[in-house]
Amino acid sequence: MSSLENYQARVVTTGSTADGRSTVVADANTTTRAATPTFSVADVWQVDAVPPAVDAADTLNGTVALDPPKGGVLVRMVSFPPDAEWQASGGYEEAMSAIGGADSHQGDSEIVGLHATDTVDVCTVVEGELVAVLQDSEVVLRVGDSLVQRGTKHAWSNRTDRPATIVATMISATR
Template sequence: MSSLDNYQARVVTTVDGPSGRSTVAFDGPTIHRAATPTFTVADVWQIDSVPPAVTAENTLTAELALDPPDGGVLVRMVSFPPDAEWQGSDAYADAMNAIGGGDSHHADEEIAGLHATDTVDVCTVVEGELYAVLQDSEVLLRVGDSLVQRGTKHAWSNRTDRPATIVATMISATR
């Protein structure tokens, strides 16, 4: 069981046209849920450009993609199993390929799972603990801790025996 099974609802608000009052427009599951041997992904919301209109609709498509659209933002939850369940195999590269991120993966590096995206990501741990691993350092993140990941090569390492979950707001960026 993925720890994302605890996070299934996506509630979207709107303004009711005739009354002008706030209301719930959608209450249901997240749009995308992709389980791979390495992690589980649940996409919550995507917009194609910023700033969006407050009435902008979700632009997620049926196909899961690693990055938000150019100029856009993607909010994603990711659950990582313990490292012992996947390290030493091709599972990470297979998982990156499954979500369209095969070209972001750096298999020639010594760090398992090292990858980079053209995004600025604000990642907050909501369950468990996770190491953010960089090429020359690492930092332990616990529940409530946030990392601002600015397009650098990085990997995630769960050195516990339980899943860890983050919420990542991924903002399209340029180099």
């Protein structure tokens, strides 16, 4: 069984010195994360409004939420264990609860984890293979593939025997 409880994401942030030279202003693991033994979310960067100032401070507050702030953007890394390790045991519900999304499920009992958010998400696979499951189709995503998820009902499935990781840039949206 995979153990993603201790999964961390390193974030290096640039800025400028007093005389305007580019420099590293922060280099640390993200502190805004949610993890269960089989599921991990690490929020990397968030701003409350776009366009942000180039020197806008990160607005993460240590608590993972399902969606970015209204009008904002959130960059997140999500690691999914193989389905066999977590979906049959209610792991999807536990994971969604850990990120404040317990009420986001859409009640479609035929698709485990089906949910929707008021966001446009650009999701890129950086490790493994993941299936984006939609109500009438699904698509296999491999390393380097991106999915633009535009607020539709969807779920994620990892049908392999290894964890899969995506980077999702979540943009607040309206319907």
